[in-house]
Amino acid sequence: MQEELFTSGRHIPNIDPYLQIWHWPISVYLFLGGLAAGILFFAALFYLMGKEKEYPTVVKNATIIVPIALTLGLLALLYDLTHKIYFWQLYTNFRIESPMSWGAWVLLAVTPLSFLWVFSYYSVLFPKLENKFQLLTKFKFLKSFEVYLKENRKYMAYALIPLTLILGVYTGILLSAFNARPLWNNAILGPLFLVSGLSTGAATIILMAKTSAEKHLFSKIDVGLVIIELALIAHMIMGYYAGSQVQLEAMQLLVAGDFTVMFFGFVVILGLIVPLIIEVIELMGFKVPVSIPAILILIGGLVFRFVMVEAGQLTRFLY
Amino acid sequence: MRYAMVIDTLKCVGCSDCVVACQTENDVPLGYCRDWIVETVNGTYPTVNLELKSERCNHCDNAPCVRCCPTGASYVADGGNIMVTPDECIGCGACIQSCPYDARYQHPDGWVDKCTFCNHRLEKGQLPACVSVCPTKCMYFGDLDNPNSEVSQLLKTRKHKTLAPEAGTKPHVFYLI
Numbered sequence: 001m002q003e004e005l006f007t008s009g010r011h012i013p014n015i016d017p018y019l020q021i022w023h024w025p026i027s028v029y030l031f032l033g034g035l036a037a038g039i040l041f042f043a044a045l046f047y048l049m050g051k052e053k054e055y056p057t058v059v060k061n062a063t064i065i066v067p068i069a070l071t072l073g074l075l076a077l078l079y080d081l082t083h084k085i086y087f088w089q090l091y092t093n094f095r096i097e098s099p100m101s102w103g104a105w106v107l108l109a110v111t112p113l114s115f116l117w118v119f120s121y122y123s124v125l126f127p128k129l130e131n132k133f134q135l136l137t138k139f140k141f142l143k144s145f146e147v148y149l150k151e152n153r154k155y156m157a158y159a160l161i162p163l164t165l166i167l168g169v170y171t172g173i174l175l176s177a178f179n180a181r182p183l184w185n186n187a188i189l190g191p192l193f194l195v196s197g198l199s200t201g202a203a204t205i206i207l208m209a210k211t212s213a214e215k216h217l218f219s220k221i222d223v224g225l226v227i228i229e230l231a232l233i234a235h236m237i238m239g240y241y242a243g244s245q246v247q248l249e250a251m252q253l254l255v256a257g258d259f260t261v262m263f264f265g266f267v268v269i270l271g272l273i274v275p276l277i278i279e280v281i282e283l284m285g286f287k288v289p290v291s292i293p294a295i296l297i298l299i300g301g302l303v304f305r306f307v308m309v310e311a312g313q314l315t316r317f318l319y
Numbered sequence: 320m321r322y323a324m325v326i327d328t329l330k331c332v333g334c335s336d337c338v339v340a341c342q343t344e345n346d347v348p349l350g351y352c353r354d355w356i357v358e359t360v361n362g363t364y365p366t367v368n369l370e371l372k373s374e375r376c377n378h379c380d381n382a383p384c385v386r387c388c389p390t391g392a393s394y395v396a397d398g399g400n401i402m403v404t405p406d407e408c409i410g411c412g413a414c415i416q417s418c419p420y421d422a423r424y425q426h427p428d429g430w431v432d433k434c435t436f437c438n439h440r441l442e443k444g445q446l447p448a449c450v451s452v453c454p455t456k457c458m459y460f461g462d463l464d465n466p467n468s469e470v471s472q473l474l475k476t477r478k479h480k481t482l483a484p485e486a487g488t489k490p491h492v493f494y495l496i
Contacts, residue, residue, distance in 0.1 A: 008389050011423075012352045021412035021425065082410030083429030089390040089407050100389035100413050179486060180419040244485060317419040317483040 020313050025076035027305040030171045031200070032073035033107075034193055034301065036066045037168035039202015040114055040219075044157035044164065055217065057209040066114040074107065099177045103170040110163050113156055118119045120149035120156075133254060168194035175312060183250035183312040186239045192232040199225035200301040203294040215290050219279045222297065226276045233268065250315040260309045262303060271300015321329035322398040322436055323463040324450070325470045325479070326373055327495040330457035333358055333371035337449035337458065341375075342470065343372075344437065345449035351424050353434040354449055368495075373449065373458065376401060376434035377425035377490030384423065398462075399491065400438050405430040419486040436460075463491070 043063045045313030046052070052059045081087055090104040123130050123146070136143045149156075172193030175184040202222045206317060209215045240251035254263045282288045333356045337492045340355050362370045362408035378401050383400060385393045392407035393414050403414075408430035415423045415431060426432040437447035445451065450458040461468040473479075474493060 012349050015322050021415045026398075048401060080412075081429075082412070083408050084410070085407065086390075086409045086430075088390070089409055093389070093391045093407075095389055095391055098413070100387065100411060104389060177387055178413070178417040179415050181423075184416075189350075244474045246485075282464045313416070316421060317486055318421070 006108055020310075022309055022313060023080060025080040026307070027302075027309045028134065029073040029076040029080075030174075030193070030305040031302045032069040032076070032310065033171050034168055034197025034305075035074070035200045035204060035298075036069040036110075036114065037067075037164040037171075037194075038111070038198040039204055040066050040117070040160055041164040041168070041198060042201060042205060044160035046262060047153065047157045048161075055214050056293045057211075057214050059217070060125055060203050061123070062205045063118050063208075064115065064125060065208075067111070067118055070107070070111045070114055074111065099170060099173045103174060104165070106163055106166050106170060109166055110160070113160055113163070116149055117153075117156060117160070119129055120153055122146060142292070151248075165194065168197040171197065175308060178312075180317060181250075181315050182243070182246040182317070183240075183253065183315040184308070185247070186236060186243075188232055188236045188239060189308075192229065192236060195218045195225055195229045196301050196304060197234060199229060203297040203301075206290050206294040207298075216283070219290055219293075222293070223276060223279050226272050226297070228278075230268070230272055230276075234274075246315070246317055250311075253311045253314060254307075258314075259307050262307050263311075266303040267300050267307060270296055271303060272297070275300070279288060320379065320400045321463040321491070322400055322441070323461065323470050323474075323493065324375075324436070324447075325473050325493045325495060327457040327459075327477075328370050328372045330455045331371045331373060331493065332455055334454060336452050336454055337373045340452040344440075345435075347432075348427050351426075351432070353422075353432070354383065372494055374420065374422075374482065375449070375492065376418075377420055377492045378434075378436060379491065380404040380489035381487060383417040383419075383486075383488060385481070387413040387417040393458040396438060398436075398441070400436045400441075402435055402438060403431055403433060419483045419488060420490075423425075431474060435436070469495040 039062050042058050046055055046058050078084060078087060090101065091108065093101065094105060118125065123136060136146060169190040169277040175181070176186060176189035179185050200224055202218045202225060206215055206218045206222065209218065226246040237251065237255065240247045253259050275296040278288055278293040281291070282290055335356050338352055338354055338356065345353060348354055354373055357372055357374055359370045362369065380399065382395065382401050385395055389411060390407050390409055392404045394402055394404070396402045409479055410425060410429045410431065412425065412431070415425070423431050423433040440447060446460050450460045457458060459469050459473060461470040463471055465471060473495065477495045479493045479495050481493055484490070
């Protein structure tokens with residue numbers, strides 16, 4: 001038997017024993033980014049399918065969340081930078097190999113587009129505000145800008161579909177590109193975060209929807225997404241199981257370690273399986289408030305980000 | 320030109336002189352290190368084996384920190400040294416997350432700092448501070464591209480290893496065993 005003991009480590013009080021660089025703002029941002037990408041993707045998709053009148057919540061009402069979520073997410077990201085005044089360096093460089101650079105540029109495109117999308121529905125979404133302040137009648141250029149946006153909404157939607165998909169995948173690829181953190185370093189994390197983002201987006205739409213037709217449609221979409229997400233999580237675990245020693249050790253954190261209760265309890269069972277069962281029961285015709293599974297999915301999505309970000313930073317190659 | 324460091328684990332006594340020399344030379348803030356000593360005991364009593372080594376940034380050929388940096392603040396300098404430009408670093412921590420050796424840290428001023436192989440000394444034709452002070456002379460520094468350099472000769476004749484080669488980073492700090 002070979003045993004390895006350490007009588008002395010590195011003795012760097014500010015780095016050891018755990019190198020935790022990313023804190024809660026990153027998890028919150030990953031959640032909000034995925035959520036925003038999900039809502040905006042469905043909005044653009046349903047607009048292009050010509051379902052604007054049939055499903056008003058997804059195309060109009062729910063998109064109000066997006067600029068708010070993205071702004072909060074960006075503030076959270078900025079808050080976690082330690083050399084904040086140099087953040088503009090992100091936008092003087094594009095580095096094709098760095099997922100974070102991709103993310104920064106995609107956010108620079110998606111965030112203004114989300115504001116423009118909501119503004120193009122300003123008079124529909126905020127009629128009271130418009131009646132009170134009459135911004136559009138007072139300022140001619142705003143009115144003509146709104147008309148211009150309405151005419152070009154189709155092109156915004158065409159741009160948003162690929163951009164939101166990149167944004168959704170990026171939240172996962174951001175983590176999986178770090179080969180030094182074995183828990184993150186697997187290719188399935190990109191699709192997994194994308195599907196999770198889409199499903200939290202669908203859950204938000206369910207919560208905001210007013211007609212039962214819309215709630216039902218998004219319950220169905222959510223059922224599909226949750227099944228895909230469960231399959232991807234199974235693949236992720238299989239990937240660790242077939243992986244190298246460091247990945248096997250990383251897997252222990254999720255399946256038999258500090259994060260097992262959080263991961264299986266709050267993410268897999270309460271965040272995916274229970275809402276899946278409730279949604280299926282609801283779709284079979286039983287009366288269950290759909291907001292319950294939607295809220296569970298949102299909480300599960302948030303906890304999933306926290307688990308992945310926190311647990312990933314505990315895994316390393318050496319010592 | 321490709322700089323490399325060779326450290327003889329059989330000669331190292333773990334005195335930490337390299338650590339102190341680095342902190343002094345590079346004004347490393349209190350509580351941080353750019354290099355450190357690791358003491359490992361291998362085996363089961365009574366057949367145990369002690370290994371001492373000084374560790375630092377491995378100045379990898381396939382550097383994940385440079386790949387992940389969103390601004391280009393981390394870059395490969397002449398001789399393959401991995402360097403950080405403080406004025407381009409936003410402190411996002413991506414390079415810290417991507418380093419299998421945990422060789423980087425966030426400087427109290429915000430930017431990310433790490434071993435530079437004492438690039439400023441190399442430019443003057445001097446050895447890195449840690450190598451120059453080692454009392455047992457267990458550290459060697461030189462050009463791997465030159466087959467006659469001391470490091471090339473040592474790697475040709477002695478058994479050696481690198482840290483976490485499975486990470487695929489092609490490190491350039493070699494340990495003689």
